[in-house]
Structure formats: structure tokens, C-alpha cells
Amino acid sequence: MDLGPFEVNNSVSCRLSSQIPSLCLEQDCCLGIDEAGRGPVLGPMVYGICFCPVSKKENLKEMKVADSKTLTEAERENLFEKLDEAKSFIGWALQILSPNTISTSMLQRSKYNLNALSHDTAIGLVQFALDSGVQIFVDTVGPAEKYEEKLSKLFPGITVTVRPKADSLFPVVSAASICAKVARDRVVKGWNFAEELGEVDTDYGSGYPNDPKTKAWLLKYLDPVFGYPQFVRFSWSTAQTLMENKSAAVHW
Amino acid sequence: MxxxxxxxxxxxxxxxxxxxxxxxxxxxxxxxxxxxxxxxxxxxxxxxxxxxxxxxxxxxxxxxxxxxxxxxxxxxxxxxxxxxxxxxxxxxxxxxxxxxxxxxxxxxxxxxxxxxxxxxxxxDWPDLAEAVSADITKGNLKKILSTNQIIATLFYYRYMDP
Structure with missing residues (x-):
């Protein structure tokens, strides 16, 4: 996974993908979608799709992919390498939504909420796979029935299954969740601050608002005028409350 | 002051x-x-x-x-x-x-x-203001008209419109 294209400009959204296996152009494929980093106040949210021919489903199962949340970081890295090596029949694509994209979308004058952003991102990835010639046949994932309807309408001819906990039920979704989580972790770990802040303390914990390390980091890097570097999601209430209390008020 | x-x-x-x-x-x-x-x-x-x-x-x-x-x-x-x-x-x-x-x-x-x-x-205002209050001679009208479209339009309404 080459994060280079994202790291060149980490204030925008970026798509990364594997080579499309030629087998996926010839045979019906199943495709899984999952996301990583929806909750954290720090870093990007990553959407991932993974696809493989229905005929190779067993091979995918044998790789023992599981919901990324039940795996350790080392196990995820390991499984991602295995998925990436199975180039002949497994393809993946990721959309990295930078924290700046999340902030500016959610704080836009005509509100663009996180759900809409998520749906559009997932749709964009499915479209990317279709445009690449992948013969999608069976399941995808998300949170609710309305979403299933929305996707079915957008992609007639594809059976869409939106199922909670799909990341643990369908190997192809587990695979997608691993790709997304691995990318999110790597991006966060190696975050290249566009701001000229010198050495930045990278001990920001999980990035979740209730993590004491994240809280301490947010207090340390609060600027009275600018608030935060673009690594922080300004639209998160955690960040907004801190800025309200400790930074200059800004009126738009 | x-x-x-x-x-x-x-x-x-x-x-x-x-x-x-x-x-x-x-x-x-x-x-x-x-x-x-x-x-x-x-x-x-x-x-x-x-x-x-x-x-x-x-x-x-x-x-x-x-x-x-x-x-x-x-x-x-x-x-x-x-x-x-x-x-x-x-x-x-x-x-x-x-x-x-x-x-x-x-x-x-x-x-x-x-x-x-x-x-x-x-x-654009200083240019515009200067043009509006300038004394018009045949010579400088041409010059002013050529400098700026807005000024030119304004002059048209002020001096050319019958």
C-alpha cells in the first residue's frame, strides 16, 4: 500500500487501489465495504472495498480474515500483506477522507453530514470498481435498510446486502475492514503535519475523544487563533468545546 | 491629520x-x-x-x-x-x-x-473617481476609455448617450 499520493496533500480526499485482478473482470465477484476511523476526533476516516470472484470465496475464508476490531494491529498488518499478495484474485480500493475534508464538509454552509459523506464515499468506491470492469454480484455493507435501498437503486443488477456486523459475517467485508483499518493506522502514525509546528508529539492515543492521551494532546496543541492543525476534525464537539473555552471566538 | x-x-x-x-x-x-x-x-x-x-x-x-x-x-x-x-x-x-x-x-x-x-x-474606485471627475478633452478621453472597461462604460452613459 503506497500512501504517497495521499501524503503529497493530506488536506484532501484520496483514492488508493490495488491492481484489478484480471479474474475479477471475467467472473462474478463479491464485494465488501467497510470503514475505519469514523469516531475519532483525530486523523482521517478511511473507506475500503475488497472484492474477489465468488469462485474464490473459500480461498478468502482460508486466509482467516476476521473483523478488524477483533484483531491486533500486528495481525491486521499480517493479514493485509496476505490479501495484497493474493493479487491474482483479490482486489481492494480505499478512499481516505482527510480530517480537513471531514471538517470542511460538516461545517459547510449547506450542511453535509457524516452519513451523507460516508454513503457518497461508499457509492464512489463501488462505482470505481464497476468502472474498472469488476463484475460485482453479491454483498456490500453499511448501517441500515434505507441505505440498502439507496444502493440497490443506484446499482441495479447488483444484489446489495446492508447488514450490521457484516464485518464479522462476510469474509469479503472483513477483508475490506482490514484494508481500511491498516490504512487509517498507518496514516495516523505517520501523519505529516502541513503546519510548521516543528517536532509534534505523536503520543495522541487512539484519537477517540474519551482517550486521556487524546484529550491531553488536544489541550497541548490548542492555538488561541487557529485552533488546531488540520489533523484534528474541527466539526467534532470535543474540539469545538475546547476551542470555545480556550481560543478566540470567531464569528462567520 | x-x-x-x-x-x-x-x-x-x-x-x-x-x-x-x-x-x-x-x-x-x-x-x-x-x-x-x-x-x-x-x-x-x-x-x-x-x-x-x-x-x-x-x-x-x-x-x-x-x-x-x-x-x-x-x-x-x-x-x-x-x-x-x-x-x-x-x-x-x-x-x-x-x-x-x-x-x-x-x-x-x-x-x-x-x-x-x-x-x-x-x-477600482480611485481610477473610477478620477475618471468621473476628470476634465474632458478629446485627447484624454481616448486614453481614459482605453484603460478600463468599467470607466469606459460609465463614460459612455455620461457623455455619449443622447
């Missing part, structure tokens, strides 16, 4: 030629309740993206689009600082020129700056 009320004066201390430093100026589409230094180079300038004629940046999580605007020819922008804050309104006030600018970056929230924006139009 400008007076704001009948009782007090504001004195402007001009720097000797070329003394005041040139400063980059950003005109923001929001009010920031802050008076004092800001880490503009570190947080703002470092994150500005230049794309063709448009610049983008974000401030407090909002997307801004910007454009460089030049001061009208023959004009210089001044950044003034009050030397001593007076205790009462009756006292005279003194401001000094802390820096000068001949262009500024004008930022709009989400939408790109356009020639319909007041700040952009304001920069």
Missing part, C-alpha cells in the same frame, strides 16, 4: 521613506475576537494551496477560497498601531505606521472571490 470629533485629533506618524516593513495581509471572511500576534506563518501560510489562479486554505475547519488583490496604483496600504491608548475620548491619539502593503489576500468562505465583491470593486 484627521479629526474624529471636534475635541480630539488623531495624529498619523509617517515613517521616513522605505522604513516601514512590507507585510503580507490576509482579509478574512470572519471576525476573530483576538487582538495580538498570531502564528500565521506556521498555521496559515504553510497550509495555503495554490491551484492555478485560486488559492485554498481552511480556517477553524472551514474552507476558504482566496485571491490576491492589488492596491490601486499610486496607493499604499497602511497597517496602523496606536502608540499610547488615551485614557479619555477627549485626548488626542497618535498612531504610527507599523507596516505597509501593496497587495492583500482576500479570502471568501467557500466561494471564490469575484469582481462583484465589494473589496475587489473598491480597488
Amino acid at each position: 484627521t479629526s474624529i470629533s471636534s475635541d480630539s485629533l488623531i495624529r498619523l506618524q509617517l515613517p521616513s521613506a522605505g522604513q516601514a516593513p512590507r507585510a503580507p495581509v490576509h482579509l478574512m471572511p470572519c471576525e476573530i475576537e483576538h487582538n495580538g500576534p498570531a502564528r500565521i506563518t506556521e498555521y496559515f501560510s504553510a497550509t495555503v494551496k495554490d491551484c492555478k489562479h485560486e488559492q485554498t486554505v481552511s480556517f477553524r475547519g472551514r474552507g476558504l477560497k482566496g485571491q490576491e488583490v492589488n492596491c490601486p496604483q499610486g496607493y499604499t496600504g497602511l497597517i496602523l498601531k496606536e502608540v499610547n491608548r488615551p485614557g479619555s475620548e477627549e485626548e488626542d491619539r497618535t498612531v504610527r505606521v507599523s507596516s505597509v502593503f501593496d497587495k492583500l489576500t482576500y479570502w471568501n468562505l467557500e466561494t471564490p472571490p469575484s469582481s462583484d465583491d465589494t473589496i475587489v470593486m473598491a480597488m
Whole structure:
């Protein structure tokens, strides 16, 4: 996974993908979608799709992919390498939504909420796979029935299954969740601050608002005028409350 | 020297030629309740993206689009600082020129700056005002008309329309 294209400009959204296996152009494929980093106040949210021919489903199962949340970081890295090596029949694509994209979308004058952003991102990835010639046949994932309807309408001819906990039920979704989580972790770990802040303390914990390390980091890097570097999601209430209390008020 | 009320004066201390430093100026589409230094180079300038004629940046999580605007020819922008804050309104006030600018970056929230924006139009005003109040001779009319479309249009209405 080459994060280079994202790291060149980490204030925008970026798509990364594997080579499309030629087998996926010839045979019906199943495709899984999952996301990583929806909750954290720090870093990007990553959407991932993974696809493989229905005929190779067993091979995918044998790789023992599981919901990324039940795996350790080392196990995820390991499984991602295995998925990436199975180039002949497994393809993946990721959309990295930078924290700046999340902030500016959610704080836009005509509100663009996180759900809409998520749906559009997932749709964009499915479209990317279709445009690449992948013969999608069976399941995808998300949170609710309305979403299933929305996707079915957008992609007639594809059976869409939106199922909670799909990341643990369908190997192809587990695979997608691993790709997304691995990318999110790597991006966060190696975050290249566009701001000229010198050495930045990278001990920001999980990035979740209730993590004491994240809280301490947010207090340390609060600027009275600018608030935060673009690594922080300004639209998160955690960040907004801190800025309200400790930074200059800004009126738009 | 400008007076704001009948009782007090504001004195402007001009720097000797070329003394005041040139400063980059950003005109923001929001009010920031802050008076004092800001880490503009570190947080703002470092994150500005230049794309063709448009610049983008974000401030407090909002997307801004910007454009460089030049001061009208023959004009210089001044950044003034009050030397001593007076205790009462009756006292005279003194401001000094802390820096000068001949262009500024004008930022709009989400939408790109356009020639319909007041700040952009304001920069055309001195030219326009001069043209409107100029004595018309055959010679300079042609010159004025050729300099600026807006002026030309205005002249058309003022002098050519029957």
C-alpha cells in the first residue's frame, strides 16, 4: 500500500487501489465495504472495498480474515500483506477522507453530514470498481435498510446486502475492514503535519475523544487563533468545546 | 491629520521613506475576537494551496477560497498601531505606521472571490473617481476609455448617450 499520493496533500480526499485482478473482470465477484476511523476526533476516516470472484470465496475464508476490531494491529498488518499478495484474485480500493475534508464538509454552509459523506464515499468506491470492469454480484455493507435501498437503486443488477456486523459475517467485508483499518493506522502514525509546528508529539492515543492521551494532546496543541492543525476534525464537539473555552471566538 | 470629533485629533506618524516593513495581509471572511500576534506563518501560510489562479486554505475547519488583490496604483496600504491608548475620548491619539502593503489576500468562505465583491470593486474606485471627475478633452478621453472597461462604460452613459 503506497500512501504517497495521499501524503503529497493530506488536506484532501484520496483514492488508493490495488491492481484489478484480471479474474475479477471475467467472473462474478463479491464485494465488501467497510470503514475505519469514523469516531475519532483525530486523523482521517478511511473507506475500503475488497472484492474477489465468488469462485474464490473459500480461498478468502482460508486466509482467516476476521473483523478488524477483533484483531491486533500486528495481525491486521499480517493479514493485509496476505490479501495484497493474493493479487491474482483479490482486489481492494480505499478512499481516505482527510480530517480537513471531514471538517470542511460538516461545517459547510449547506450542511453535509457524516452519513451523507460516508454513503457518497461508499457509492464512489463501488462505482470505481464497476468502472474498472469488476463484475460485482453479491454483498456490500453499511448501517441500515434505507441505505440498502439507496444502493440497490443506484446499482441495479447488483444484489446489495446492508447488514450490521457484516464485518464479522462476510469474509469479503472483513477483508475490506482490514484494508481500511491498516490504512487509517498507518496514516495516523505517520501523519505529516502541513503546519510548521516543528517536532509534534505523536503520543495522541487512539484519537477517540474519551482517550486521556487524546484529550491531553488536544489541550497541548490548542492555538488561541487557529485552533488546531488540520489533523484534528474541527466539526467534532470535543474540539469545538475546547476551542470555545480556550481560543478566540470567531464569528462567520 | 484627521479629526474624529471636534475635541480630539488623531495624529498619523509617517515613517521616513522605505522604513516601514512590507507585510503580507490576509482579509478574512470572519471576525476573530483576538487582538495580538498570531502564528500565521506556521498555521496559515504553510497550509495555503495554490491551484492555478485560486488559492485554498481552511480556517477553524472551514474552507476558504482566496485571491490576491492589488492596491490601486499610486496607493499604499497602511497597517496602523496606536502608540499610547488615551485614557479619555477627549485626548488626542497618535498612531504610527507599523507596516505597509501593496497587495492583500482576500479570502471568501467557500466561494471564490469575484469582481462583484465589494473589496475587489473598491480597488477600482480611485481610477473610477478620477475618471468621473476628470476634465474632458478629446485627447484624454481616448486614453481614459482605453484603460478600463468599467470607466469606459460609465463614460459612455455620461457623455455619449443622447
